[in-house]
Amino acid sequence: MSEFVLKPLGELVRSREPGCGLPGEVFSRPDVYETDVHVFFHKHWIVAGVTADVPEPGDVSVVDIGKASVIIVRDDDENIRAYRNVCRHRGSRLKEAGKSTVGMLVCPYHQWTYDLDGSLRHAKHMGHDFDATCRSLLPVHIKVVGTHIFVCLADEPPADIATLEETMTPRFAPYELQNAKIAFESEIIEDGNWKLVMENNRECYHCEAGHPELTLSFVPESTGASADDMDEEGRKALDAYNKVNAESQSDWESEGYICSPVEALSGDVVTQFRTQRLIIGGNGESQTMDTKVACRKLLGNLTRRDLGDTHLWTHNSWSHVMSDHAMITYIIPLTPEKTLVRTKWLVHADAVEGVDYDLTKLTEVWVATNAQDASLVAINHRGARDPGYIPGPYSPTTETYVDQFVGWYASRLKAHGY
Incomplete structure (x- = not known):
């Protein structure tokens, strides 16, 4: 009996039939998962939050990304900064994942204490020759675009984030998203590989049967x-x-x-993204069940309700910005077969729940859509693991962006030596 030998990742990905899906092994192998986290979540720019996660000085949001962890904090000068969540003494985690408010960042192990600008302010019992200026927190590259907080853990982050910034800054500007608050947020742990989560998001082949709430506002012909x-x-x-x-x-x-x-989806692109303003069906105002605005206090200083849907895709996120609210989702892989999907609904900072907006109306379309997608990703993942799975062809009309995503994934692996 011949021994079963696993193909190296690069060879496995290159074995893909043109226009077809990836081999099932790439969705469940632990070594592929580790490579994906290293390449696509540590070497690329990823969405890791929104400015409303840290609205005031001292507010902290901690995001775990594989074995790494990032502290996002608003400092006393209102700047949003990011640091490695690692004490410069013996490496203890400074903060657990989640949100909190602090005066300073204090290591729970030996109480080394850091200012919000990352500088070490206090370290007892270290002797007179100890130089605290050499032990500041390690900074993480950060870029704020609209309300989106992008971080990159690489020593040299991809420079083409500038293209995304130049493209999206004027598109987001009318909405004044940094003057928005989180009305609601949700987390789902989907039973599927992160690539399947993103593939599912990149097509609407499944929408007519799978998303009855979303298709009230999505015009079928636009998909x-x-x-x-x-x-x-x-x-x-x-x-x-x-x-x-x-x-x-x-x-x-x-x-x-x-x-x-x-x-910016293929070719030599490193920071993958797509944007467009699309019309909304029905009454044309917002992604709600009646397609009218859910929040009467519009974002920024807008007075016009029918501004369509400005969307943004990146390789770990999708966002929909309308006149009355924004829905922003980003993902983080947890294991080869589990993916965290985190969604935030933003409204004007001065909007009052029960007066300006009804929370159910604001969230019900995407709460339902996210749950439906989780179920679809789970059955897709289980099937892709089956030894009998042979990847079939993509639809040349409704799955074009899936094919581009997979092609980009393969090209980025190759660029990193796989």
């Missing part, structure tokens, strides 16, 4: 439907969508709201 597969009624609906979309974009752009798609 990659092909006229070749449509009857006459469907083609008329597609033509009507294209007409309304063009008119809406012309109207928005005349008032300075940027609409055009920007795709």
